[in-house]
Amino acid sequence: MNTLRLRDCGLFRLVALVIVPIIIVVVACNQGTYYSAIVSTFAINVLLAASLNLVNGFSGMFSMGHAAFMAVGAYISAFLTLTPTQKENMMPDLPQWLTNLQMPLLPALIFCGIAAAIVALIIGVPVLRFKGHYLSVATLGLIVIVRAVLDNSDGFTNGPRGVTGLPALATPPVIFLVLIISLFVMFRIIRSQYGRGLIAMRDDDVAAQSLGINLVSKKISIFCISAFFAGVAGALWGHVQTVISGQFFYFTMSFKVVQISIIGGMASLSGAAIGALFMTFVPELLAPLESGFTIFGVTLPSLYGISNIIMAVFLILVIIFRRQGLLGSSELLLESWFSKETYTSLFKKSEYKKLLGALKPKPRKAKSKK
Amino acid sequence: MSAEYIISQLINGLRLGSVYAIVAVGYSIVYGILRLINFAHGDIMTIGVYIMLLFMTSTGMPLWSVIVVSVLVSVIVGVLIERFAYRPLRSAGEEATLISSLAVSTLLQNLLQMIFSPQKKAFYLPDFFTQQHQFGIVKLSTMNILTFAAVIIMVIALTLVVQKTKIGTAMRACSENLDASRLMGIKPNQVIVFAFAVGSGLAALAGLMLAGEYKTIDPLMGFVPGLKAFCAAVVGGIGSLYGAVAGGLVIGVAEMLFAGLMPTSVTAYRDAFVFVVLIVVLLFWPNGIFGRSEGRRS
Amino acid sequence: MMMLKVDNLVVRYGGITAVDGVSLELEEHETVALIGANGAGKTTTLHTISGLLKAAGGKIFFQDEEITKVPAENLVARGVVQVPEGRQVFAKLTVEENLRLGAYLQKNKQVIRANHEKVMTLFPILQERRRQAAGTLSGGEQQMLAIGRALMSNPKLLLLDEPSMGLSPLMTQQVFDVLLELKKQGMTILLVEQNAYEALTISDRAYIMETGNITLEGRSSELIHDPRVKDAYLGGDL
Numbered sequence: 071m072n073t074l075r076l077r078d079c080g081l082f083r084l085v086a087l088v089i090v091p092i093i094i095v096v097v098a099c100n101q102g103t104y105y106s107a108i109v110s111t112f113a114i115n116v117l118l119a120a121s122l123n124l125v126n127g128f129s130g131m132f133s134m135g136h137a138a139f140m141a142v143g144a145y146i147s148a149f150l151t152l153t154p155t156q157k158e159n160m161m162p163d164l165p166q167w168l169t170n171l172q173m174p175l176l177p178a179l180i181f182c183g184i185a186a187a188i189v190a191l192i193i194g195v196p197v198l199r200f201k202g203h204y205l206s207v208a209t210l211g212l213i214v215i216v217r218a219v220l221d222n223s224d225g226f227t228n229g230p231r232g233v234t235g236l237p238a239l240a241t242p243p244v245i246f247l248v249l250i251i252s253l254f255v256m257f258r259i260i261r262s263q264y265g266r267g268l269i270a271m272r273d274d275d276v277a278a279q280s281l282g283i284n285l286v287s288k289k290i291s292i293f294c295i296s297a298f299f300a301g302v303a304g305a306l307w308g309h310v311q312t313v314i315s316g317q318f319f320y321f322t323m324s325f326k327v328v329q330i331s332i333i334g335g336m337a338s339l340s341g342a343a344i345g346a347l348f349m350t351f352v353p354e355l356l357a358p359l360e361s362g363f364t365i366f367g368v369t370l371p372s373l374y375g376i377s378n379i380i381m382a383v384f385l386i387l388v389i390i391f392r393r394q395g396l397l398g399s400s401e402l403l404l405e406s407w408f409s410k411e412t413y414t415s416l417f418k419k420s421e422y423k424k425l426l427g428a429l430k431p432k433p434r435k436a437k438s439k440k
Numbered sequence: 441m442s443a444e445y446i447i448s449q450l451i452n453g454l455r456l457g458s459v460y461a462i463v464a465v466g467y468s469i470v471y472g473i474l475r476l477i478n479f480a481h482g483d484i485m486t487i488g489v490y491i492m493l494l495f496m497t498s499t500g501m502p503l504w505s506v507i508v509v510s511v512l513v514s515v516i517v518g519v520l521i522e523r524f525a526y527r528p529l530r531s532a533g534e535e536a537t538l539i540s541s542l543a544v545s546t547l548l549q550n551l552l553q554m555i556f557s558p559q560k561k562a563f564y565l566p567d568f569f570t571q572q573h574q575f576g577i578v579k580l581s582t583m584n585i586l587t588f589a590a591v592i593i594m595v596i597a598l599t600l601v602v603q604k605t606k607i608g609t610a611m612r613a614c615s616e617n618l619d620a621s622r623l624m625g626i627k628p629n630q631v632i633v634f635a636f637a638v639g640s641g642l643a644a645l646a647g648l649m650l651a652g653e654y655k656t657i658d659p660l661m662g663f664v665p666g667l668k669a670f671c672a673a674v675v676g677g678i679g680s681l682y683g684a685v686a687g688g689l690v691i692g693v694a695e696m697l698f699a700g701l702m703p704t705s706v707t708a709y710r711d712a713f714v715f716v717v718l719i720v721v722l723l724f725w726p727n728g729i730f731g732r733s734e735g736r737r738s
Numbered sequence: 739m740m741m742l743k744v745d746n747l748v749v750r751y752g753g754i755t756a757v758d759g760v761s762l763e764l765e766e767h768e769t770v771a772l773i774g775a776n777g778a779g780k781t782t783t784l785h786t787i788s789g790l791l792k793a794a795g796g797k798i799f800f801q802d803e804e805i806t807k808v809p810a811e812n813l814v815a816r817g818v819v820q821v822p823e824g825r826q827v828f829a830k831l832t833v834e835e836n837l838r839l840g841a842y843l844q845k846n847k848q849v850i851r852a853n854h855e856k857v858m859t860l861f862p863i864l865q866e867r868r869r870q871a872a873g874t875l876s877g878g879e880q881q882m883l884a885i886g887r888a889l890m891s892n893p894k895l896l897l898l899d900e901p902s903m904g905l906s907p908l909m910t911q912q913v914f915d916v917l918l919e920l921k922k923q924g925m926t927i928l929l930v931e932q933n934a935y936e937a938l939t940i941s942d943r944a945y946i947m948e949t950g951n952i953t954l955e956g957r958s959s960e961l962i963h964d965p966r967v968k969d970a971y972l973g974g975d976l
Contacts (some may be wrong), residue, residue: 090472132535134542145610196723202534203477204722207670211715222705325542332539340519374558375550389540390528411462606842613828613839619790625814625843625891711976 083406099242106242110310112350114303116254119330119342121299126328127336127399128260130272135209136327138296140304142189143182143317146218147305148233148314150178160233163225165309172320175239175309179248179302186301187294189216194293198286213324220316223427227272232315240309242343247304251409252299257404259295268292270412308356329381333388335395340403344396353377444577449700450693455584455653457692458591462646463669464676464684465598466639472615472679473628473635475534478539480521481643483548483664486659488514488644489651490556493563494557503566511644518640519633524566527629545663552659560658563651580700587649591685594642598681607634668695671718677731686730691717739766741801741895741926743786744816747778748795750787756782758950759796764895769917769927771937772969774947780930781823783947784899787928788820789813800895801961805853815843824903825880829873829889833864836872836883840890849892857886860916878909885916895926902933914940934971938962946971 118136149157149164150173157169184283197208221230259265268279271288279285308314326349334345339357356377388395406412415421463485470478491510497500501509508652525544530535569583602608607630613621614631622628627635643652643662651657666689699710721729742764749757749866752845757779764770767903774780785791787798789810798806810820828837841850858865861882867875872883880900881925888896902910914936921927921940931937938944938958946954954966961967 132538196719200722200726203475203538204674206538207477207667207674208715208719208722210667211671211718212711214667214715215709215712218709222708325546328539328542373554375553378550379547379554382543382550385543386525386540386547389536389543391534393536395533496823540901553887607832609835609839610842612831612835616828616830617826620828621820621839622790622810623788623812623814623820623822624887627811 071236077369079428080411080418081425082428083402084412084415087403087406088412095242095246106146107165107310108354110242110245112309112346113249113348114244114310115163115330115350117249117299117303117306117341118327119334120253120256120339121296121303122331123336123339123342124256124260124292124296124299124328125339126331127341128265128268128272129289130179130275130327131289131293132202132206133209133293133296134328135193135212136300137324138212139186139190139300139318140307141178141216141220141314141316141321142186142297143304144302144308144314145227145303146185147175147178147181147308150181151175151237151239151309152233152235156235161226161229163223173306175237175244176248179305180389182305183298183301186304187298189292189354190294192402194290198289198293200420200435210217210321210324213320217316217320220319227316230316232313232317234313236308236312236314238309238312240306244305245310248302251301253404254408254433256295257401260339264288297396310439324360332395333385335397335399337394337399338397338401340401341395341397343403346421348396349381353381356380375376445700447578449696451578451584452700453693453696454689455587455649455692456696457672457689458587459646459649459665460669460672460686460692461591461685462642462649464592464668464673464688465594465681466642467673468676468678468680469615469635470632471487471640471673473611473618473632474537476526476537477541477670478521478526479538479638479663479666480525480544480548481639482664482669483545483552483638484553484643484660484662485666486509486649486657486662487517487548487645488647489563489657489661489707490552490659491644493561493647493657500605500688507645507648508527510537511641514640514644514647515637518636522633527632537575542705544735549659549663556659560656560657563614563655563657565652569652582624583649583652590645590649595681595685596651599636602681607631611635651683668711671672671714675718675721675728677728680728680731687728690729739801740764740799740831741766741768742928743799743802744783744787744796745799746796746918747783747786747793747798749782749791750794751782753935755794760947760950760952762945762952762955764926764928765800766926768943769921769925769929769941771929771931771941771944772947773931773934773937773944775971776932778947779950781899784820784897784928784930786956788818788897790820812914814891818891818897819888819891819893819895820897821884821888821899821901823899825877825884827872827875827880827883828858829871830937831872832869833875833883834868835870836887836906837864837890842891844891850890853890853892857889860889860919861886877907881905881909881913882916885913889920893925895928896920898927898929900930900932902931902936910936930958936965938967 082173095109097107118140122133122136124130149161150171153171153172157164159301167437193212197205200208220227227233260268267278268288270281270286271283275285304319330345330349331342332345333348334343335341359373359376361372463481465483467478470476488510491513492506492541495506495509496503521544525540526537529540565583569581571582573580573582573585610621610626611632611634613624613626614628617729618628647662650661654661669688672687672691673684675685675691676685677683694717695710695714698713699707744760744762747757748755760779760783762770762772772780772783776805780974782791784810786793788813789805789808794805799802800816804930805813805816828839837854841853844850858963863879864883864886867879872880873880875883887932897915901913910933917929929937929941938961941958943956944958944961945952946961954961
């Protein structure tokens with residue numbers, strides 16, 4: 071039987087997946103700094119996980135080094151957006167021209183992405199030929215190497231003390247603008263000829279090679295593209311926090327991105343949004359457990375780290391029981407966002423009829439779908 | 441730079457290398473059978489240390505019995521991790537277990553932070569261990585001697601187990617061909633549990649050596665040394681007992697010489713140095729320096 | 739007594755059905771061949787019987803007990819032993835260690851010694867090579883080791899997967915001579931082979947398998963003259 075499903079109605083998709091989220095975001099951002107900070111973090115998490123998915127979900131490699139590219143982006147952004155006086159104080163060894171250079175955030179983001187991509191290229195050429203586990207460990211090594219450089223180049227990075235006083239330029243509208251553009255670009259990439267080649271390589275590299283796909287250039291290019299967006303996300307992160315230092319861009323950060331990506335579903339860009347939703351808001355809900363709280367007159371002791379523990383257990387359960395992540399490889403979200411039909415549906419009569427048809431109560435079937 | 445300084449640096453390298461070697465052996469035997477990088481392995485080391493601290497400070501138990509308890513607890517934790525986080529993923533592919541081990545590592549680190557607080561704690565061994573002994577120009581602490589002895593005993597004992605016992609032969613069979621081993625009636629799960637138990641017990645001992653040297657411990661202390669030990673196992677040729685030991689010693693000595701002989705502006709890169717060594721080694725020897733190419737893997 | 743009974747077996751890999759409703763039977767002391775081209779599903783059938791693969795449908799009985807869901811490592815103790823395709827001896831272990839692993843579940847030292855002696859009489863070459871790593875043996879010697887290793891566990895039913903694969907004609911002959919000897923001693927054998935002529939010569943009965951189904955079955959002595967078999971598996975010139 072071919073019943074009309076709600077999700078097939080352009081209009082429903084417009085309302086549920088586009089308008090409602092926009093309203094929620096706008097309302098949340100106006101609820102004060104606490105909420106707007108969470109929403110910003112969420113959006114950056116989406117960008118991070120989606121860009122990681124390009125490599126881990128669509129190319130068949132498994133990188134864990136995203137924090138390294140974030141760090142590059144964040145520091146380059148500091149170079150480009152701080153005032154000359156700030157730079158003279160914290161980064162005395164910068165060349166004069168760079169000290170004097172100061173630009174707005176949006177153009178700076180492009181340079182952040184490019185810098186991260188260049189680092190990815192330098193590390194990728196030797197490392198991407200490694201197979202499986204060795205590649206993963208090498209990307210962890212990249213984090214260690216970048217951290218060591220940051221902590222030890224005092225004249226450029228202010229060493230382990232980090233850089234303070236970054237301008238808080240990354241407001242929610244800026245972040246969401248960058249996020250939407252980035253997602254659109256990534257979505258076009260995976261839906262292009264190039265992206266199909268990538269998926270072919272993931273599914274069967276030998277067969278892909280025999281079809282004339284150049285594995286090496288594919289692997290390196292997607293690694294660089296992924297790093298580009300990680301660099302952009304890192305820069306945004308820096309401008310939200312206004313303080314950056316090497317210790318932030320270490321294993322914990324990298325694993326968190328991996329975790330978001332897995333929970334949402336590595337093989338889906340939309341999965342990043344779902345994963346980020348989970349990983350941003352659930353820990354916030356669990357936060358009272360961390361500091362200890364009183365319920366019915368009983369004071370629970372503070373359980374430092376409990377939310378990380380719960381999320382780790384959740385990750386193990388996901389990997390055991392739903393290995394493809396919550397969203398699998400579905401792209402419903404992004405498809406709705408980036409297809410014309412979603413928006414033109416507003417002006418089509420037939421769409422309203424379709425929606426009514428789908429909303430009409432159906433004869434109740436037994437609930438078991440199996 | 442005096443010869444004595446170089447020698448003492450060399451000894452420090454061998455000591456650190458011994459710790460890596462002991463941890464690397466655990467990585468290696470598990471990886472040999474399951475093709476799993478157990479990221480939580482380094483954290484088992486931390487658990488062992490905290491158990492020791494707990495029993496040393498809260499009971500008057502003699503040190504040797506504290507060590508036994510800590511090894512036992514670590515073995516139990518290691519086996520439980522295998523049972524609940526890795527066994528359900530036996531047929532799921534390398535990536536899934538890798539992720540699971542990452543989650544376990546996060547879990548253990550946070551659990552330790554929750555129970556013992558994230559702050560550093562002092563960890564003192566009795567004076568007996570820090571006593572220095574002079575052998576010509578070579579100066580060794582009791583701890584140094586015990587560490588070297590532990591590595592030698594471990595190598596001999598594991599060689600005997602692997603070569604002479606039934607479970608050891610089964611282990612070698614499993615790491616070569618899991619399906620063919622099942623056709624012999626070998627239960628892979630038994631062998632895998634055994635491998636985890638051995639690896640975890642050794643990790644606890646390595647933790648003791650590491651903590652004795654640093655004199656402070658914290659819940660995250662095991663992760664990076666664990667990662668370096670994995671590098672050591674890979675450098676030596678993963679899956680091989682002697683490769684893991686050799687790799688551990690090579691990495692340990694290289695790291696200490698790097699830290700001790702290079703100008704101070706560079707020495708802060710010693711953690712990064714280990715990974716650079718790993719990447720360089722893998723570029724020239726994809727199977728590690730002492731490893732042979734893996735033949736079959738079906 | 740009925741040794742093995744496979745009833746309407748179905749095996750799938752992901753979405754692909756590799757074995758689609760196969761039924762076969764083995765009496766005690768019988769040698770039965772399962773013949774077919776590459777990809778017909780013979781090895782999959784064998785792996786499912788020996789418990790390396792899981793059946794998606796159908797049932798398998800060994801000596802009237804259902805063993806459909808029993809994993810490989812537990813079947814060995816019951817006497818069902820497979821000699822895997824391509825030998826799969828443990829290359830880094832010595833010949834002696836390989837044989838010892840064959841007797842992994844055997845606790846009784848006397849039984850082990852007796853089996854060991856039996857294997858050594860059957861394959862004198864293994865006696866000479868005892869201390870060598872199995873990987874250094876020739877293909878034929880490895881096949882003998884693989885069979886010897888299986889015999890160490892005192893099997894009641896021997897499952898052989900392509901024992902002639904990759905062997906020279908001379909070696910193939912030697913391996914089949916050994917199988918004939920085992921058959922004379924009363925062993926029950928299920929033999930999967932692409933080498934149809936040899937398999938039909940040595941077996942009592944045979945099943946012909948094509949794309950997941952049994953298409954023909956009967957006495958080997960008759961099948962070897964069957965024109966359909968001749969055309970498809972024996973080559974026109976035979």
